[in-house]
Amino acid sequence: MSLCEDCIKGVRHEGTSEGKWETISGVESYIGTPSDEYNKSNLKVLLFLSDAFGPRLSNAQLLVDDFARNGIKTVAPDLFEKDGVPADLFESDEKRKAFDIASWLARHSFTVTRLLLDKVIAGLKDQGVTEFAAVGYCYGGRLVFDLAIENIITVSIGSHPSALKAPDDLEKYFSLSCAPLLLNTCVDEQFPQSAQSQADTIFGGGKFAPGYKREYFDGCTHGFAVRGDMSNPKIKAGKEGAFGATVEWLYRYGFGPSGQKV
Template sequence: MASNAPSACCASGFKHEGTPVGKLETIDGVNTYIGTPSANKKADKAVLFLSDIFGLFNNNKLLVDEYANNGYLTVLPDLFREGQISTDDMDNGKINIPEWIKGYQPDNVDPIVAKTIKYMRETLGVKKIAAVGYCFGARYVSRFLKDGQIDVGYHAHPSGTTHEDLAAIQGPLSICAAEIDPVFTTQLRHESEVTLAKTGQAWQINLLSGVVHGFAVRGDPKDPHQKWAKEQAFCQAIAWFDRYL
């Protein structure tokens, strides 16, 4: 594995305050949250947002809105068909991640990603797609970063990604990592560097100190360092997309 399977740290973190301003639609039977830029200066480019295990919850929707604020039409499909981990379960610690994850393997998730890409290209008229993957979603960025599906990729504290996934990418990939992370460990990060170096693609791994797995989407906004690190992770994605998309 290039990053370990989701574990308890994937179901921890803080809820962020704010009111999402995007719209919820049903795309081929899949609930999908869409953030539309007020001034769409990148009309032929868009971001596919592949979420952590909480799916269409507030933190992710607010991040979608931020990508839209930076000029990118952004699409967040429900990868779990309403079977996501609930924030109540997170608060109560009533989560069996190894059991839950059995229902959300590539056979279940790949078709949702594929139909969302098709919708973006054929219905929305998007010519180039960047994809962001937080935790769980990162693996599916790698899996679709080839064959003209996704053009540019970004991972934040990935989970579940295999070396085969990384070795097969056919486009630029940027990764943002946490110093304290039992899922994307120091050893696995270094192994990923070796794998990526053999792909012939542009790649980048940034490491942020003093933060834990999940910080880029569920960090504590009241902690100045965590807030700063979350902002840096977002800026890394935007800079990567602006460069390669």
């Protein structure tokens, strides 16, 4: 895997985190739990699989909190074990240029993070969770595809996913997965227009029976759904649109407050 410039750029979002950190099978995880009206018998969880900054970034925590406000219990495991890409890279081009991306990726290969993710999933199952959806941003998008291909999750969302091989991974998903797939896309070096078009050809037109939809957010670039500049109206609309599309997708396939498909 390689990271593009947009993978380590962004803007901090304002807000106060409301979730809690818990340790699940030895992995610290940020958890957003819906309020009292949440149906406690709804034993479904959304796995929030972050970009390279990890769930220690306040932007990610605010998104987890927003999913919880919409009645979706959400768990964001820290798969980088407090070693996510530092948010001070937002501050200057010099810091981004000085950051050793290759060393960071060597420490946090998908093999390493997948082992941690599997521990969290097993721990949640021990707590009684019966079904998982996953939303992945950038780095996390690759993990969503892997979980879906193995049919560990029943609903998938990839927002500006990274490290996917098109059409190979798309065709593999089509052949093996039963999870309906939503892609939130933009102008993106990691998942370019050619790959987006291939996804539409492979999944679209009703060909993928579980369900497929691709949203495209004009004026947005890789990272917009987590780290976009909210002072830019198009990026703000894109970030909010991707979140809304994700919630709607989750509700459609049974991950809303009632736990019923709508």
